[in-house]
Amino acid sequence: MGKFRVLIFLFLVFSICGCGEKEYSRVEFLMDTVVEIKLYHRSKAKAQEAIDSAMEEMRRVEQKMSCFLPASEVSRINREALLERGKGSPLAEGWIPVSDELFSLLSEAVRLSKLTKGRFDITIYPLWRIWKFEKDSVEVPAKEEIEKKKRLINYNNMFIENGKINFAKRGMGIDLGGIAKGYAVDAAIRVLKEKNVESAMVNAGGDIYVLGRKQGKPWRIGIRHPRRAGEILGIVDMEDGAIVTSGDYERFFFSEGKRYHHILDPKTGYPANECQSVTIVAKKATFADGLATGVFVLGPGEGMGLIESLGEVEGVIVNKEGEVSVSSGLVSKIEYVNEK
Amino acid sequence: MLTRNDRILIFGLVTVASIFFVRRFFVSSEGSEALIKVGNRTVQRLSLRIDRMINLEGEKGRVVIQVKDGGVRVVESSCLQKICVNTGWIERPGQNIICLPNKVLVTIEGKESYKVDAVSY
Numbered sequence: 001m002g003k004f005r006v007l008i009f010l011f012l013v014f015s016i017c018g019c020g021e022k023e024y025s026r027v028e029f030l031m032d033t034v035v036e037i038k039l040y041h042r043s044k045a046k047a048q049e050a051i052d053s054a055m056e057e058m059r060r061v062e063q064k065m066s067c068f069l070p071a072s073e074v075s076r077i078n079r080e081a082l083l084e085r086g087k088g089s090p091l092a093e094g095w096i097p098v099s100d101e102l103f104s105l106l107s108e109a110v111r112l113s114k115l116t117k118g119r120f121d122i123t124i125y126p127l128w129r130i131w132k133f134e135k136d137s138v139e140v141p142a143k144e145e146i147e148k149k150k151r152l153i154n155y156n157n158m159f160i161e162n163g164k165i166n167f168a169k170r171g172m173g174i175d176l177g178g179i180a181k182g183y184a185v186d187a188a189i190r191v192l193k194e195k196n197v198e199s200a201m202v203n204a205g206g207d208i209y210v211l212g213r214k215q216g217k218p219w220r221i222g223i224r225h226p227r228r229a230g231e232i233l234g235i236v237d238m239e240d241g242a243i244v245t246s247g248d249y250e251r252f253f254f255s256e257g258k259r260y261h262h263i264l265d266p267k268t269g270y271p272a273n274e275c276q277s278v279t280i281v282a283k284k285a286t287f288a289d290g291l292a293t294g295v296f297v298l299g300p301g302e303g304m305g306l307i308e309s310l311g312e313v314e315g316v317i318v319n320k321e322g323e324v325s326v327s328s329g330l331v332s333k334i335e336y337v338n339e340k
Numbered sequence: 341m342l343t344r345n346d347r348i349l350i351f352g353l354v355t356v357a358s359i360f361f362v363r364r365f366f367v368s369s370e371g372s373e374a375l376i377k378v379g380n381r382t383v384q385r386l387s388l389r390i391d392r393m394i395n396l397e398g399e400k401g402r403v404v405i406q407v408k409d410g411g412v413r414v415v416e417s418s419c420l421q422k423i424c425v426n427t428g429w430i431e432r433p434g435q436n437i438i439c440l441p442n443k444v445l446v447t448i449e450g451k452e453s454y455k456v457d458a459v460s461y
Contacts, residue, residue: 005345028380029443034436036458136420136441206461214457224461229427230435235456245460253421279460 021199021215026051031062031181032134033205039192040199040215050195054188054202061184064102067125067175068134073102077165078125078173095164106160108286109179113155115306116294121266125173126152133262138253140260146269153266181207182244182289189285209242209285222337226276226318233324234316235335242285246292247277265297274299279316280307281330287313300325372433372450374412376405379443388412388431388448398442405446412446414439434459 024047025038037054041047067074080096098106109122127149130141157168167173176183181204188202189209199212201219210219218239222232226247236243248271252261265272278296282288291313295303300319307315307327314330326334342350376384378398386394386407393415394405401418411431414424417439424439434456436447 005349027377027445027447029445032440034438034440034445038457138420201458203458206459208458208460210457219458220456222456222459224459229423230430232456232459243460247461250461251421 022047024048024051026055028055030055030058031066031184031204032068033181035205036201036203037188037192038201038203039197039211041197046195047197050192050197050200053195054191057187057191058184058204061180061187064099065105065176065180065183067173067177073099074174074176081167081173082171095161095166098160098163098165100163103160103163103165105176105179105183105286106158106165106174109176109290110155110158110160112179112287112290112294115310116291116298118155118266119272119297120178120290120294121153121155122174122176122178123153123155123158123167123172124178124264124266125175126171127264127266127269128175128177129173131260131262131264133251136253138255140255150266150269178293179286179290181205182242182285182287185209185242185285185289207242207244207285207289210238211240213239223279223316224277227322232337233318234337236281236330236333237335238281241281241283242288243279243281244285244288244292245277245279246296248273248275248296249277263293263296267297272297272299274320275303276318276320276322277316278303278318281314283312291315372410372431372448374407375445375447375449377445377447385449396444398439398444400441403439403442403444412448413437414444414446417442417444 020042021040023038023040025036027034027036035058037051039047039050063069064073066072067078069075077096112120130145130149152169152172157172159166185202185204185207186209189211192200192211199214201208201210208221218237221236221238221243223234223245225231225233226249246263248261248263250262252259261271263272275296278292280288280292295306295315298306300317303317304325304327307313314327316330317325372388374386374388375382378396383396388407388410391408396403396405398418403414403418404416406413406415411429413429414437417424419439419441424437427437430437430448433448433450436445438445
């Protein structure tokens with residue numbers, strides 16, 4: 001009997017260490033960024049299958065939500081929105097059909113617009129198009145052009161009802177760039193859960209969701225230093241949650257000595273310059289993604305106020321001078337890193 | 341008094357603990373490798389102990405990668421913004437350099453000494 005006890009004890013020790021679970025990961029170029037899925041599983045075959053399905057799901061989301069792919073649902077809506085629809089009020093006729101999935105994402109976008117007083121706004125599409133960040137443009141659009149497009153931005157002029165959408169002005173359109181990556185991450189996590197994965201991380205270009213714990217311990221997620229590439233500002237221990245950062249260092253160009261980055265303020269039509277980076281920790285990556293953009297544009301003062309007013313949301317803001325502020329629920333949890 | 345089984349138990353635990361100890365502290369930073377991908381294809385896996393220059397054909401054109409003194413960087417790239425070149429040297433497991441226009445990814449593999457599982461950026 002004694003020997004059995006020893007064996008059982010040793011077995012337990014091994015089980016607690018999670019020795020049976022191995023790490024599986026894959027990196028792919030997707031959604032104009034690098035996507036990494038990492039998970040812990042006992043079975044190699046099941047792990048690979050889960051990663052395959054999750055990657056496939058993210059590709060599906062991209063095909064549907066990207067405004068750069070002509071065949072996507074969003075592109076179809078943007079094209080149809082440009083068409084002349086009836087005389088007088090365009091509202092009278094010409095509603096454009098929307099799938100259930102896109103409808104619920106649009107509703108989430110409107111909720112984020114309301115929270116951020118319109119500083120996160122998916123109707124930014126006409127403005128985004130003339131800045132052409134996705135094409136690596138290095139030219140600032142003409143001032144008159146910016147003014148003209150700015151007038152088309154307003155989520156209140158976008159009407160969504162079950163299964164359909166319409167716009168108050170011709171030339172309006174939607175760009176889910178500020179929310180789609182986060183949504184794809186949430187979608188991938190949903191697939192992994194369906195495949196009974198309990199410990200995983202999905203990282204789409206820094207938009208991250210961690211599922212469960214990593215071998216019995218929380219996942220450790222670094223927050224990028226906004227001015228020193230390759231270095232981190234701090235580390236947050238996380239389980240079952242999303243962390244997303246919006247920074248001015250991701251896509252930018254210089255014109256006449258001035259730096260222009262890709263986070264545009266719908267109010268001014270130009271890049272928002274009050275922050276260097278904003279990191280949001282929340283329950284869903286979709287929400288964290290949109291909120292990070294909105295808070296970035298709102299600026300450090302109002303932005304932190306908004307973070308503090310929301311339940312189960314925390315954040316880190318680096319203002320334009322490089323000063324770091326951390327929301328009350330995260331102060332004791334963030335670990336600062338002193339490097340170099 | 342220790343019985344025979346107690347001794348087996350202690351011996352077993354010490355053995356298990358030593359295995360973990362050895363794995364954690366001695367197998368860690370040794371043998372870091374840089375993994376280079378173009379698109380979703382792994383082009384090369386190279387040891388950081390040998391200094392060299394590597395020429396790659398990215399999606400947009402030429403990308404030159406340098407390995408030196410245990411670090412790796414992108415020296416030259418046909419992209420417009422040069423975010424990859426400006427990233428500079430990376431040397432710790434988990435760090436990476438990305439050139440989106442060329443779809444080039446350079447990442448350092450090995451036991452993560454950087455202490456994080458991912459970086460939000």
